[in-house]
Amino acid sequence: MRYLGRTLLRAILLLAGISILCFLFTEMAPGSFFDELRLNPQVSPETIANLRSRYGLDQPLIVRYGRWVKSAARADFGYSIAYNAPVAPLLWGRAKNTLLLTATGMLLTWLISLPLGVWLAARRGRMLDQAFSIASSFVVSIPEVVIAVALLAIVVRWRLLPLSAGPLHGEGISLRTHVQDLATRMLLPVTILVFVESAIIVRHVRASVLEVLGTPFVQAAHSFGICRARVLFRHVLPAAASPAISLFGFSLAGLVSGSLLIEVICGWPGLGPLILEATLSRDLYLVIGGIMLSALFMVGGNLIADLMLLAADPRIRTGALDAD
Amino acid sequence: MPASEPNHPFLRVQGLSKRYLAGGRWHRRVHMAAAIEIDFEIGKGKTLALVGASGSGKSTVARCVTRLERPDAGQIWLDGRDIAQLSRRDLALVRPGIQMIFQDAVTSINPRFSAAEAIEEPLRIQGKNSSERRSIAEEVIQEVALSPAWLDRSVMQFSGGQRQRLAIARALTTQPKLLVLDEAFTGLDLSTQAQIANLLLDLQAAHALTYLVISHDLTLVTNMADAVAVMSHGRIVEQGSTRQIVRDPKHEETKKLLSSAKAAESRLARRAGASA
């Protein structure tokens, strides 16, 4: 219980810290939203000053931060200058799309990677395992962006998929067409996500399982006549779970932030393009809102991972020191 | 600082105490006393055995004497100089004179090293160049009765007993004056133990080495120690010459240790003679 309380407290402190840093960095970054307007000789300095004070940009940093925290407590994350609309609904609308993509990707990744990792560890050294090692090293070392662009190029070249951009929900379309449309649009980004993430996760799962396979208690289980499959899944996996759980936490944490670049490249209307645009145009509260949402998922994901570790590993639960 | 005279003890420990923080949360950290008011001395070229059940604090004393840990209180006079509270820099000058051999040679030597690399490690730290290191390595490996031709073999190719000898060779490279052996014989079979014990006795005679032997096993130790100190729950409860301790034990703990060792032996004698 204590452990829980401490972790929760840490999470909250972390979020607060991130928000402060956000403000600091955006303050330090050169330029503001109105820079372009300023260049325009038709707009007078007074108009700009008015606009600035309207959006509260002329207030000192601390005041701005204080105000932001107060409204954040009321779930009001400020106003987007570019869209002239409150930040929260804007973010949330896009976040739903992102989550659709990443959650699907994550589900598929783990469904594939866990068994694959275990299977490869059990067949260590054989052809398939070695082939996988080489392939995954390759994938891991190439930047995600490059892979995404490469796959995109292939898809375009051979016209494998119809590509469209724009909002996902249209009016008056039947459910079936809607789902179909969604699926085709999701195919490319999800494939890229799964491809890139699996390479990493399978390697870790495999390494962790391999380590456990060499331990005396696994040999002992075999020596008592327990069949291979059961030893693998009932004895080895739980013991090898800890690193996998940490990774799962990272996956969760990356639900919002992990796919930003891919969305931009594939034209998926998620948070990615929005935040990119907002950052480039210095749309202050939208940027901060976006970062905080991402941070929320990060911290939340890690928290869940910590809790899962607590549940899975009895040594942490009972505060184990060496009993001898 | 007085230099070590012939009748001055080479190692003298006075009032050594060390506590550890055991588990617990922030405000409930419990202090566990691992070693309390330890007093003993060892003459130059002699061997003291520190015995006791597991958890009695022997290893803590060993770690304090070699300054792997800093004691909370007390003095450790090594050849006339108190090293108990020396700073790291001053300690660096004293360190070559004290070496420790650990229990499990399998884990205290990097299996990926070659024998030469393992032995030369302390010399590398001292900054000696490679030909100097090699010649010293060749010298010490012969002292531990292993062939210099094996210097380039991987440590993995050596058996448990041989690795323990490599650990001794490694310790000898810095020309130490005090050797602390922490359960160095546990887990080895009797003939290997005998080999290593004999090796240590020979080395002691050749280099006037002083030994502090830590063990929970009374049998081997009483045959190679001049004096014995018995520990229980962090304190020394009895100490004296080996002969004295074996013939006339006074404290409960000593009697207990002796009786279980003797019981094992009488079983050996009795069973061997009894009808099958």
Place this chain on the structure above:
Amino acid sequence: MVIWGEWRLDRSTDNLLSIHGLGVTYFQPNGEHLRALDEISLELRTGEVLGILGESGCGKSTLANAILGLLPGHARTENGQIVFHDRDLLQLSEPDLRQIRGRTISMISQEPALSLNPVMTVGTQIAEVLRAHLPLTVSQSRQRVTDLLWEVGFDQPARICNVYPHQLSGGQRQRIVIAQAIACQPAVLIADEPTSKLDGPLRSEIMDLLSGLRQKHGTAILVISHDLTLMAELADRIAVMYAGRIVEIGTRREMFLRPLHPYTQALLQLAQSSLVTVPGAKHRFPQIEGESASGVAMQAGCRFEPRCPDRMSMCVAHCPPEVAPEPARSVSCFKYGE
């Protein structure tokens, strides 16, 4: 005495487990091969305790693993038979061997601390062995686990069931491993260095436990160790191994009173001289000269020859055959020719 299972019922011979001429070679990745076992012949009779005495590296663990078919991939058994209940274990398929492991022949391995799964309760781990072999319901299984824990000396079996290995001491963990091994009432128990990682008082407890098993259930035990006191306490007969070969076999009494092979004599001499009861004076131990034989370069003759105080010229080139100078004794040494 409650005799376990059907093992006692029908047997044509007294020999439960017979090993004839077993040889095992390890093929190292660097091309060398190590002949770990050579011409091993042994018999384990029903209800007896046979001790295998030898230094580390002599092949004792290889023998234990070979019996249960647990040798690693790079090991090959060449020639030889291991006959158990009229079947040659070396010829059995993996599924058949699995049925025997833990059920009729069970093994206790060396490191109790590491032989238990850290993330499973000890009760579950014992239950897993039961589940692999016996068709028990959940409650029957639980009952059996409690009985086993009680049998191996735990006062509060119900509490111990739900405890994790790291919450137990070394001696307690060893008992759990023993509980796992006897869960299905095996006819043969192979104990590989059961006490070498334990100190004094624990050692006697485990020894008592093991001898109790033999007395109560008639289990035959193959004890593998370098510890003479363990042999003195437990074994009915002792087989001495050196460098992959059996050099002497005899009853406990005979071995201690009149060891025949020079190696056995040296071991005994060593054990005698390490006694505490000898007045505590610093002295050298009677050491067997030379390095303990391991590694690849095995000469054709007697493997103990380089270290033997009684070596003769023929010992280098020729391997001494096994002879029986007395009934129920055998030794492989040229000193005892026909």
